[in-house]
Amino acid sequence: MYEGAVQDLIDELGRLPGVGPKSAQRIAFHLLAAESTDVGRLVAALQRVQAEVRFCVTCHNVAETEQCRICRDPRRTLDVICVVEEPKDVVAIERTREFKGRYHVLGGAISPIEGIGPDDLKVKELMTRLMDGQVTELIIATDPNLEGEATAAYLARLVGPLGLAVSRLASGLPVGGDLEYADEVTLGRAFEGRRRIDA
Amino acid sequence: MSTTPQALYRDEGIVLRTQKLGEADRIVTVLTRRTGKVRAVAKGVRRTKSKFGARLEPFSHVDLQLYTGRNLDIVSQAESIRSYGTEIVGDYRAYTAGTAVLETADRLTVEEKEPSLRMFLLVVGALRTLAEGVKPAPLVLDAFLLRAMSVAGWEPALGDCARCGEAGPHRHFSVPAGGTVCPSCRPTGSAMPSPVTIELLEALLSGDWGRAEASLGTNRREGSGLVAALLQWHLERGLRSLPLVDRT
Ligand SMILES: [Zn+2]
Ligand SMILES: [Zn+2]
Numbered sequence: 001m002y003e004g005a006v007q008d009l010i011d012e013l014g015r016l017p018g019v020g021p022k023s024a025q026r027i028a029f030h031l032l033a034a035e036s037t038d039v040g041r042l043v044a045a046l047q048r049v050q051a052e053v054r055f056c057v058t059c060h061n062v063a064e065t066e067q068c069r070i071c072r073d074p075r076r077t078l079d080v081i082c083v084v085e086e087p088k089d090v091v092a093i094e095r096t097r098e099f100k101g102r103y104h105v106l107g108g109a110i111s112p113i114e115g116i117g118p119d120d121l122k123v124k125e126l127m128t129r130l131m132d133g134q135v136t137e138l139i140i141a142t143d144p145n146l147e148g149e150a151t152a153a154y155l156a157r158l159v160g161p162l163g164l165a166v167s168r169l170a171s172g173l174p175v176g177g178d179l180e181y182a183d184e185v186t187l188g189r190a191f192e193g194r195r196r197i198d199a
Numbered sequence: 200m201s202t203t204p205q206a207l208y209r210d211e212g213i214v215l216r217t218q219k220l221g222e223a224d225r226i227v228t229v230l231t232r233r234t235g236k237v238r239a240v241a242k243g244v245r246r247t248k249s250k251f252g253a254r255l256e257p258f259s260h261v262d263l264q265l266y267t268g269r270n271l272d273i274v275s276q277a278e279s280i281r282s283y284g285t286e287i288v289g290d291y292r293a294y295t296a297g298t299a300v301l302e303t304a305d306r307l308t309v310e311e312k313e314p315s316l317r318m319f320l321l322v323v324g325a326l327r328t329l330a331e332g333v334k335p336a337p338l339v340l341d342a343f344l345l346r347a348m349s350v351a352g353w354e355p356a357l358g359d360c361a362r363c364g365e366a367g368p369h370r371h372f373s374v375p376a377g378g379t380v381c382p383s384c385r386p387t388g389s390a391m392p393s394p395v396t397i398e399l400l401e402a403l404l405s406g407d408w409g410r411a412e413a414s415l416g417t418n419r420r421e422g423s424g425l426v427a428a429l430l431q432w433h434l435e436r437g438l439r440s441l442p443l444v445d446r447t
Contacts, residue, residue: 018222112298112440113216113257146256149288157291 006032058129060105060122062087070094070102077101081129082139083155085109085148093141096188101139104129109147110154118154126155130162137165139194144169156197167194206267210234211280213322214259215305219245226271227255228305229263232319236308239265239272251277257301258284258326286330292445293329296340299440300325303344306434307351317350337419337446338411341426342403349404353377353433357401360384368394374428396421420446 002010006028014024031039055061056068063069070076070090080101084090090103106121129135140155142148156166169190212231220226223245229237244251254261254277264276287297304322308315325343328334348355356378358367369379371389379397380389396418402410403422414422423446431437 018219020221112295112443113302115439115443117443145253146258146284146288149284150291150294153289153294154291 055105059103060107060125061090061103075100078134080137080139081126081135082141083126084141085143085151089141089143092187093191096191098188098191099139101137106142106151109142109151111147118158121151123155123158127158130159130164135164137167139167139169139191140197141169152197166197168197169194207264207275208234208267209262209264210237211260211262212237213301213304213319213326214255214257214261215301215322216257217241217255223249225255227274229261230304230308230315230319230322231263232316233314235313235315236305236311237265237272238311239263239274240268241274241277253282253284254279256282256284258282258287258297260323260326283326283330286332287326290329290332290336292336292447293332295440295444296336297326297329299340299438299444300329300343302438302440303347303430306438307347315350318347321346321350334408334412335419337423337444338403338414340444341400341419341423342406342411344426344430345400345404348430348433351433353429355400355404355429356380357397357404368397370394372397372425374425374432377429390425392421392425393418396425400425 009031010021010024010028013019013027014021019027031042052064053062054064056063056071057066058071059068061068061070065072077100081104082093082099082101083104083106084093085106085108087105090105093099093103104122104126106123106126108116108121110116110118110121130138138155138159140152142151152168156168159166210231210233212229212234215228215230215236217225217227220240223243225241225244227239227241229239231237241251241255243249244255251274253259255274259282260280262278262280263274266273266275283297287293300322304318308318321343325339328339329336345355355361356376358369358379359365360367360369360381361373361376361378362380362384365381365384367379367381369381370391371380371382371385372378372392373380373386373389376384376386376389380386395414399411399414399418399422402408402414427441430441
């Protein structure tokens with residue numbers, strides 16, 4: 001244990017995802033030894049994120065205005081929605097440059113073991129968007145793991161009666177992984193070869 | 200890192216759950232055939248090029264080689280025997296029921312590395328049935344829960360009195376007493392479920408699928424409620440997955 005401020009910093013860092021007690025200690029001492037201007041930029045970045053970043057009212061991606069950059073872009077088509085779990089998946093798919101439609105960020109995947117059901121995700125909001133009559137195709141790009149597949153099955157069953165073209169990102173994506181770890185080439189190929197789901 | 204030789208052992212098991220560990224690893228909880236419940240680290244499993252692939256996801260039946268560790272064991276090899284997950288995730292009812300099967304098996308197996316062949320076989324049987332998709336998933340789940348409670352030493356009374364053993368059938372049902380109760384033993388606040396519902400639970404416990412599948416929705420719903428109440432009574436914390444089971 002260290003004294004007051006240092007220990008507080010270690011404790012806070014240790015609460016971040018993927019940061020264990022040893023890493024927390026290493027980062028804390030790195031910050032203590034760093035130039036004060038470097039630390040100042042980090043503090044400013046954290047404060048800006050907290051003050052300025054919110055979630056897009058339409059797609060629930062991170063945004064700096066009411067709507068995100070993609071939803072505001074008139075060149076993006078209105079007829080296709082790609083459903084993803086997290087904002088980081090939007091970034092991964094944007095890197096492929098394969099997709100010209102818009103997104104819908106669920107905020108996670110259905111995971112009963114963690115107590116997360118459909119009502120804990122932006123599913124109702126998705127249904128509302130799909131009912132407006134402009135959308136003709138839904139691409140489900142949840143992670144290629146168990147929760148992602150189950151979420152895809154749930155959504156396919158739910159939107160089935162709407163009569164949209166529903167597809168799932170094609171295999172070729174490594175099963176069991178996180179979408180964010182897929183490289184652009186694999187992810188791009190998965191987009192081209194998406195397969196139709198008949199609910 | 201320690202260089203002392205560690206004991207290597209081999210067993211087959213069902214992956215009950217996985218938890219993220221650090222950047223790319225996972226802790227997997229496996230119910231094995233011979234060793235009982237084992238918690239082990241699978242290194243690098245979340246990377247897309249992992250040698251383990253999807254073999255260590257929940258619902259997987261795997262043949263494992265493990266090193267004994269101080270707190271957690273370490274998975275050195277994993278071969279797939281059968282992945283029930285592939286079929287189960289495609290059917291949302293089976294997925295939510297299956298998740299409740301896995302969580303229950305994990306919670307009812309309190310001690311690690313204490314062999315429980317009966318629980319292992321029950322889990323394999325339930326997952327196989329859910330993957331086949333022929334029997335209604337909620338009934339498969341309730342049959343599993345009743346039998347899993349029996350294996351854990353809490354077989355519910357479904358006829359004779361749970362307290363004094365007087366031959367039934369009895370009309371009253373008490374969750375704290377553990378099932379049906381006779382008029383002289385019945386605590387205040389006992390429920391009076393339909394006798395048909397008790398017959399359904401009895402059919403599920405004994406594996407009489409003909410009778411179970413002939414049951415009506417009202418009795419299935421009432422039965423599920425009783426099973427869930429009995430299970431929650433025995434567990435300190437409630438099951439997270441049980442309220443999310445799709446019984447439509
Ligand atoms: Zn947006
Ligand atoms: Zn009695």
